[in-house]
Amino acid sequence: MFMxxxxxxxxxxxxxxxxxxxxxxxxxxxxxHVGIAAxxxxxxxxxxxxxxxxxxxxxxxxxxxxxxxxxxxxxATFMDELRASGECCGVATxxxxxxxxxxxxxxxxxxxxxxxxxxxGSSNIDANVSVGTIFSIYRRKSAVGECPVESDFLQVGTxxxxxxxxxxxxxxxxxxxxxxxxxxxxxxxxxxxxxxxxPLVQTPARGRIYSINEGxxxxxxVGVKKYIKYCQEIDxxxxxxxxxxxxxxxxxxxxxxxxxxGLFLYPETNAYPExxxxxxxxxxxxAFIAEQSGGMATDGTRRVLELVPGSLHQRVPFYAGSRxxxxxxxxxxxxxxxx
Ligand code: P6P
Numbered sequence: 614m615f616m617x618x619x620x621x622x623x624x625x626x627x628x629x630x631x632x633x634x635x636x637x638x639x640x641x642x643x644x645x646h647v648g649i650a651a652x653x654x655x656x657x658x659x660x661x662x663x664x665x666x667x668x669x670x671x672x673x674x675x676x677x678x679x680x681x682x683x684x685x686x687x688x689a690t691f692m693d694e695l696r697a698s699g700e701c702c703g704v705a706t707x708x709x710x711x712x713x714x715x716x717x718x719x720x721x722x723x724x725x726x727x728x729x730x731x732x733x734g735s736s737n738i739d740a741n742v743s744v745g746t747i748f749s750i751y752r753r754k755s756a757v758g759e760c761p762v763e764s765d766f767l768q769v770g771t772x773x774x775x776x777x778x779x780x781x782x783x784x785x786x787x788x789x790x791x792x793x794x795x796x797x798x799x800x801x802x803x804x805x806x807x808x809x810x811x812p813l814v815q816t817p818a819r820g821r822i823y824s825i826n827e828g829x830x831x832x833x834x835v836g837v838k839k840y841i842k843y844c845q846e847i848d849x850x851x852x853x854x855x856x857x858x859x860x861x862x863x864x865x866x867x868x869x870x871x872x873x874x875g876l877f878l879y880p881e882t883n884a885y886p887e888x889x890x891x892x893x894x895x896x897x898x899x900a901f902i903a904e905q906s907g908g909m910a911t912d913g914t915r916r917v918l919e920l921v922p923g924s925l926h927q928r929v930p931f932y933a934g935s936r937x938x939x940x941x942x943x944x945x946x947x948x949x950x951x952x
Contacts (some may be wrong), residue, residue, distance in 0.1 A: 621800045622648050622787065622807035640642050640750075640774065643700040643725055644789070648779060648807055649746060650694035651779040651787050653802060654687045654731075654746060658738070658781040668678065679739060682736055687731035687746060696785040701725050702753060703761040705925050707733075712925070714760045725774065726765045728925075734862030737816040743782035745864025749898040766893065770918035776898035778864045786810070788868065790905040795871075811872075816908040819937040820874020821855045824866045829882040834913075836946035837880045843945065863890065867899055867933060871906055876934040876942060880913070888912070888930035895921050896931045909939035913946050918947060 626641045641703040647779075653793040661808050688708040696715045702723035703714045707730045715723065752774055753765045777789025790851040797811030823844045828880055830838065844855040858875070860866050867877050881888050890896050900910030900917035910917040910933035920929060933940055 617687060619806075620809040621922050622809075625798070625809055629793070633757075635749065635796055639700045640791070643695070643727075643786055644775065644791075644872065645696045646694040646698035647691070647777075650691040650939075651746060651785070651807070652800065652805065652856065653690045653694075653926065654683075654779070655781055657683060657686055657784040658732075658744065659785075665819065683744075684732045684735045687735075691727075691729060691731050691748070695727050696720060698885040699723060701727050703727075704729065705766040705893060706731055706779055707891065707926070710926075712761065712763055713863060714768055716760060720811060721760075724752055724753050724757055726761055728766055728897075730891065730894045732829075733864055733895065734860075737860075737862050738771055741825060742860060743780055744866035745781065745862065745868075746779040747895055747898050748777055749773050749894060749901070754812045762926070767922040769921050770892075770897035770900055773897065773901050774917075776899065776943065778868070778902070780864045780868050782865060782868075788814070788902065790902055792905065795902055795906040814871060814906045815905070816871050816906045816935055817874030818907070820873030820876070820935045822858050822870055822873060823851070823855050823878065823938070824857070824875060825869060825878040825880075826859060826861065827857070828882075829884075832883040834946065834950050836913075836949035837878065837942075839949050840878075840942050840945040843941070863899070867902075870934045871902070871908065873932075874935045874938075876932065876938040878942070879931045881930050885928060887928040889928055890931040892917070892920060892927045892929045896929055896933075897922075899933055903933045908934050909936045910938060913950075914936060914945070 629636040630641045688706055699719045700723050702720050703712050703726050705712050705728045731746055732744055733747055751768050751772055753761050755762050755765050775791040779787050786797050788797045795814040798807035799810040801808045805907050846853055870877055879890050896917050903910040912929045
């Protein structure tokens, strides 16, 4: 039987490293450990419901959100693997108020820091809805050998060395970019490896899907309301009306739109006047992926990757996806939000 060539994540990382002059394998080791953590979280997410890994631990995280057992497990797992890589000196995570410094001897020489949402959308888990891990890697600015400081984690998004997400859905995929395109790897559980399944992903310039929680409609900025109505109008060429698709899990909503074409919108609302999504560990990594796959990501007026983070858990309005759809939305915001 002919076996088509399978490229595992580790083979891909090593091959790519060979292309980068002076690459010393440190970043490759870091990414390898991200892959290990993703496999461990996959295992627990996929047996949730069968064992006592579901539900709340009875604690709340820094966001005041009830922590799910899987949140806590995913946070600990990714931290352990990033620490074990020896290349990361600290992590900023949704689950912890401040930065987590890896002070062990092994990590102090680490050149990288990570920002992550270890299990985004976890409130959906007991309903068997896809959830995700979102991560962002920066080169530290503080001196190697010393403890990292908060400013290492508040770098502008264009400084990202790599970013990606793991989507725990009908299959588990790891999607990442290191600035040379976006590649997707699907977990083949029969061999326990992430295998290249979506090489050099390109988001269609326009699509027919818009994703937004229309339950917040009455409080949306007028430009967003007008854009939603634009999506729903019939045009003579049959391009519209678009389809509304919203899962309520950022990674799942974004991933579908990235592959098929579409626009994800999370504007400011009454409940979240700054927007709900976090700049440092949700919007910046997704924005890096968006741009590297030919799409766009904005806070409505500015490029997300150029926003200077003021605090670890800062929220921003977030619009990301097909570039022609994003541009059209920005036209609506520009016109209607300024009249
Ligand atoms: P809403 C999940 O809680 C999350 O942080 C993102 O994954 C998702 O896009 C958003 O919130 C959904 O928020 O207000 O529509 O339920």
